Amino acid sequence: MKVEFAPLNIPLARRLQTAAVLQWVLSFLLLAQVCVGILVILIIQNYWFLYIPYLTWLYFDWNTPEQGGRRSNWVRSWTIWRYFKEYFPIHLIKTRDLDPSHNYIFGFHPHGVLVAGAFGNFCTNYSAFQELFPGFTAYLHVLPFWFRCPLFREYLMSSGPVSVSKKSVCHVLNKEEGGNISVIVLGGAEESLDAHPGKFTLFIRQRKGFIKIALTHGAYLVPVFSFGENELFKQVSNPEGSWLRTVQEKLQKIMGFALPLFHARGIFQYNFGLMPYRKPIHTVVGRPIPVQQTQDPSPEQVEELHQTYLEELSKLFEEHKGNYGIPEHETLIFK
Template sequence: MVEFAPLAMPWERRLQTFGILLWVFSFLVLPQLCIAAFIGLLHTRFWLCAVLYAAWWCVDRDTPQQGGRRVEALRRCILWKHMRDYFPIALVKTAELDPSRNYVAGIHPHGIMVAGAFLNLCTESTGFSALFPGIRQYLMTLPVFFRVPFLRDYFMSFGLVTSDKESGAHVLSRKEGGSLLAIVVGGAREMLDARPGAYTLVLRHRKGFVRLALEHGAALVPIFSFGENELYDQVKNPPGSWLRQIQNRLQQVMGFSFPLFHGHGVFQDSFGFVPYRRPITTVVGKPIEVQKTLHPSKEEVDQLHQRYLKELCNLFETHKLKYNVPAEQHLEFC
């Protein structure tokens, strides 16, 4: 039976819902809309605008790999504060970050749409700059988003950069320090396990971020968003099922996952793509000191990776009871 939302709602809640809709729209609809707009312009009297943009795109093609082009006015837009209050989302600091150092931060878990990572690192709605003065944060995402006209510029304005080694090396090459490169380590594969009560991380064989930290002498920072997996329900797709096999194949071919998820709608609470109103608390752990090693061996990478897993587990165990995680629940790695 469909449960309709009440008609009489405070304006504050309506603004929160609008902010959420804009965020969902950016991931699910905006890429296709941008492609259609670019092609459409070519078939109108404004075709020259599309041609000039294409020319600019060629000149500017390397910018997503060179730190992007953030727009602070957009990052500080009040709309993101309404989105923050929708869940709500909070950012918790457990240790200082020295602005004279560079950092590689692992974000866990991925969830369906990385709401915690987006609001905490791509906007100032939770006060990241006030909590960590002198730190300039960058969040990596799939290169495919930067191959979409107009969308690439919109994403770069939030501080998003491409998820490849060249992009990471550019951010971490700042000799004066103060850069934090955030990587959602579990990536697209981890989306397929994102559901309420799930604490399985795709991390056991993900070591590229550790090698990157060693090569640049950047401290490793574990970050865990409690509540990230609670935002959507997902159709059951256990490993080995026909649905999971299809999803894995699509991921291999296209580079991103297709989880069958749902939350609630705008005018009814039974089904839709709007996330549930459930709190997210993103806890930033203590930095792990890393000795710069230009050509780290496999043993050095493995050793640091094991230490990272231990520190991430400690972070989870220390804070889980505060954020309604059962005492018997532990992180699992695959």
């Protein structure tokens, strides 16, 4: 295989875009381990004046990810996130106006490998979110595991993510005057194992907890589809039933997160590496589904609203797929 190297005369802006995405990928893959390692070294070297104050503070701060987090407008406004957004680039598209007197649950699809579209649109100040949805605050819910990593949790929360636990989602949706949006990647870690280019498999049929929460809080449901999310990486072939998929699924059940074996391009060449491809991401926000608050919803009510959500998600995909080069015969597959 002939290696295709990046030309030397690439504009500075594109080099900065690559650097921005590289730090994001490395942060996702390595920063949590580095932070834990730093804390271990501090303990081993007995720098008690550093780790004892931090661990004491951590004890009292432990539930913050379930209580709205601790976002930093300064961190969300770092110039590096503008270059991150422009690398792909990432776009946010609104199809309907939202009433800021209501709270909403955005069901984000698909998960992809690293959920770049969700991060770029809802965790930085460089997306069109504030212009398209004035008066709203979006909270991206991620695995609670990430908030159990000392030091790393502080960096993660600064961009705005909060835990995906029921308690955390309820906290966001409890805002009486409305204006809060819970962004939940409904397919979760399991769906990332099916994040192959050209595939549209969503793990959603058994995901009904968000429906019950929406009913109990009267939160409107909004399907969101991020076109291009699955095109950023390739994965080692792992069809269901294969030994690799079996191992991945077992590890996912044990650890709570999946380990897709992905690859794409490199920093200085285009043939292999862990950098995502420069593929555009178009995150389309669909029509809100009105939800009547029901304190104790029945299984039938949950099932009915879940079916309505699936229908609206399918409509959203069908109405917009042609705009982003998806063949007419392609359709969503619900698992």
